[in-house]
Amino acid sequence: MPEQRALHEPFHHPARQRQADRLGMILFLASEAMLFGGLFAAAMALRLLYPADYVAASGHLKLWLGTANTAILLTSSLMAAVAVETARGGRPRLSGYALVAAILLGLLFLGIKGYEYGSEYREGLIPGLHGAHFEGRVQHLFMNFYFVSTGLHALHVIGGIALLTIAAFSRAARQDRTVLLIGNAALYWHLVDIIWVFLYPTLYLPDVS
């Protein structure tokens, strides 16, 4: 019998404990969604205040890098979902491969994000750094907002990769057919993906000239 996670104190029954752990994770994700919700509200306010400048400012971002990153995160999410499904189906090795793929794609996402930041630095689009120059205040504001929101998202990506790595290295987690750890790590990873799915039209899509 695959290792069961130890029953911890208040619970009498493993199934109930699993449900509780998962519900706790989902509630945590709801609060994470609200955290980014504040940022989306700020983006909406900026866009309503400065409709034209906001759109123009977004045109300076690299649409194709943003799009590639969206595709990468979506694929990484798929890998996480596959890891859950294969672990549940009793294929720990396959699950491990899927997790590693999800992690590598996450790292690729960070790499592209870093490259993007680098090219924005070369173009003088990073506020406060040497050589920064903007067409106007709203572009400056937009770029500030861009770095705050993508930076905070990148921190969440790093957190998600850490969770996935723990899951990938834990043989017990992969053999646990109730997928407690892998399942919760994957849940977190999907939420990070969903947040990016909304950041993408907020930051990259308003102007694609």
Place this chain on the structure above:
Amino acid sequence: MSDAALDMGKPAEEVEDISYLRAGHSLRSWFLTTDHKRIAILYLVSIVFFFLIGGAAAAMIRLDLLTPAGDLMTNEGYNRAFSLHGIIMVWFFLIPSIPNTIGNFIIPLMIGARDLAFPRLNLLSWYIYIVAGFIALAVVLGGGVDTGWTFYTPLSTMYANGMVAATVIAVFISGFSTILTGINFIVTIHKLRAPGMTWSRLPLFIWSHYAVSIIFVLATPVLAITLLLVAAERLFGIGVFDPALGGDPLLFQHLFWFYSHPAVYIMVLPAMGVISELITSAAHKRIFGYWFVAIASIAIAVIGFLVWGHHMFVSGQSLYASAVFSFLSVAVAVPSAIKVYNWTATLYKGDIMIDAPLLFALGFIGLFVAGGLTGLMLAMLAIDVHVHDTYFVVAHFHYIMVGGTVTAFFGALHYWWPKITGRLYNETLARIAAIVILVGFNVTFFPQFMLGYEGMPRRYHVYPPEFQLLQVISSAGAALLAVGYAMPAFYLLWSLKKGPRAPANPWGATGLEWTTSSPPPKHNFTQQPVVVRGPYDYPLEHPASRANA
């Protein structure tokens, strides 16, 4: 170990009678405990500490306001004093007050669980709270902050002199403690109810804590991101809230009040839960309109999110938005009114024991009604324009937060004190304290309604001399209030040493928490309780039965 055995309740050899207080005496057994009851005690000690700090600031403020010129402090010093008072009282006392002490202790007992769903998370949230508290204390020692507890931009981001960034980080960190507590409560209430404890058998204290947990989980993160943006703006000039950079200061207000208005309900909902318990226990009678009271808690939590714009009627917010917010604010008063009417109806034909918990509960109702109805006045656009940002508002929210929440907190502390400590306190002194607090509170804050309507703005250090008489009355009331708050500190502590031992159910109340010994054993119940009746199942038709019991 088979699942079935675990499911059927504890095996006989696990039965233990040692109370949670005696299960370990080392510091380690307290600071690394995962027992929700011990964590509740840790919280109790810490919030009382912060209450003292916030209270000291309040005392300085009231002392300073004795004279119109404010001779005790400088303008800057006064600003720092009221900012400190607000920040400490809101985030380090009021928000954790009832949920993290009484709630932490009583929720698992009430639903027949051995602990909260995530005991280690519970301990972690106390440590997070303490870390945040230490940063806040460091700010105090380092000179304080002069933004008010509201951190309005661009004052906080560009102009304030104090340690704004450190302060908002402290509040930011304390938010995580709140979120973890909320998650813990919701999961516990869903997954750890004893057999037979259906939703219609939940005590109303649980319903109100469920409602407040919704706000914890969904509102606090918005405050977190808002404060993060303030800190980033202060440190790096992000500009989202700074008009000089094209940002919008009203955006800050929207985001801040999206959290902070529901935060008012964070403070008052647990208090309402307490009152439902106190009233039914004192009246020995089933609550009138159980479902209306229960659903009203959830309705307050939900509608409470839709009214934040009533803090912004004179801020330059669109007047159409203001009208919408005003209407929704009228609507949120309905569930609160339902509760008050139901509590009153519960007393009808009861068998009422006039003890300290009831006195605190009645005090709560009176002060909450006054606070709530003046809140309704503030929701009226044309009235708000005049009294906004005046002492009228100050009086209003003190009626809710201090008159309401703190009174309920004291009521809860008295009501559950025998359960928590296993000791009985001196009932006469407790009744006197309840009355002193009620009188002191009204003398302190009622004059502030008058001051506000007459045009005394809040946060004024130097004020026009015609307001001095009312200010002096208010300060005198504050001294009386301080006496009232100090009294329980003496007789409750005294009871720990000398108080008679409490029986399991000193009030003759229903509820699972009264079926276990006082203080409860480490795992709450020696046997898994099974619930077969609804809450407040008092023998309605035979009130005399209590005398025989």
Place this chain on the structure above:
Amino acid sequence: MKGLLIQLGLVWVALLILLAATVIAAHLPLGAAKPWISYAIAFAKAALILWVFMEMRKEGAIARLAMMAAMVWLIMMMTLSASDYLTRGWLSG
């Protein structure tokens, strides 16, 4: 398990198609409808991820309610904030 994996793969394909659609839509002259379309597509993607990848279809009512709550609360926040920004200019004076 195989069937489930194929299902996951199909959802992934659908997500990529939606991504392509949103990029194409962004290049079309759609005027004021543009942000609505790109956010509608984002919602569709999020719904697919929630429903299939995050297994909300298998979850109980409470878990679904929790995720829904975050969405509903965000929409409340956005709508009421927007009610200020959109109507500020209506009555100048």
Place this chain on the structure above:
Amino acid sequence: MSHGFFLWPVQASHHAKEVDLLIGGFGVMVWLLTLPVFILIAVFVFRYRTGRDANRDHASGSNVWLEVSWSIIPFLLTLGFFVWATALYFDLRRPPAGAMTINLVARQWMWKYQHGEGAREINDLHVPVNRPVKLVMISQDVIHSVFVPALRIKQDVLPGRYTTMWFTADRLGIYPLRCAEFCGTDHSVMGGRLIVMAPQDYAGWLARNRDGGESETLAAAGARLFRSVGCSGCHGAASTVHAPPLDGLYGGPVGLSDGRALIADDQYLHDSIMLPNKDVAAGYRPIMPTYANVLASEQVNALVAYLKDIGAGKPGTRQEDGNE
């Protein structure tokens, strides 16, 4: 305490009387709703206290109709007051057409006023009695809030954005004016007086203050600025630069380059000077430099007054719509 004690603040406008009536009416309703509750609580506690012999039979556990009626009836009563209060509030936000405009610039920790006729003052504000006065307000630093208790009005003063407030004081006298929004160290001493004068006294006061060296009206000062800071170089009739002409602009609709349209009000003119790229008129390129670091708020107010002057009463003379 030489100033004594007073219970009710002075009413110096019709609006103040209306607000007092509203709060009085509301107060009556509040007492009607709460007094029975308090009395019932006291009666119940006394009558049903433990040990007292009372009829406790057939105590009901719930009653839906009772619940519904005590939710709905107070709600409907309150809605009536909501309508009343909202109507008053909307009146407060709609200044009458003939209101005289006074500009207010707030900063830590003082109020500065610019009268249309050219007089300026700090902290104290002189206004004529029985005449609608509209304050157009802006802050140079943080958020302040103008509060005149005697008029029962208050409005936040924001940096970077005009807010307005209007009143008709109908009682001669001197009334306190305070800052209500916490604005930093000296918030509590950021005060002033509203001095309501008879019309002839006000005229005399204006004349005296003009003689004090400020002989030109605000609009005339704006006209001088229009030339001296270089506006006329592009916007003047003889200019070769393709810039929108400004005669008759004020108060009319403006089509913008991104397809939106708005009314050329104070805020639009302010933003066009300080943030020229924000709303570019249709048919023009965004070539105007910002004056955000060049002009003080008072100077912008003067320019706006001048642009109003050349724009007022001449709708239809604008040319940019048909320019391209």
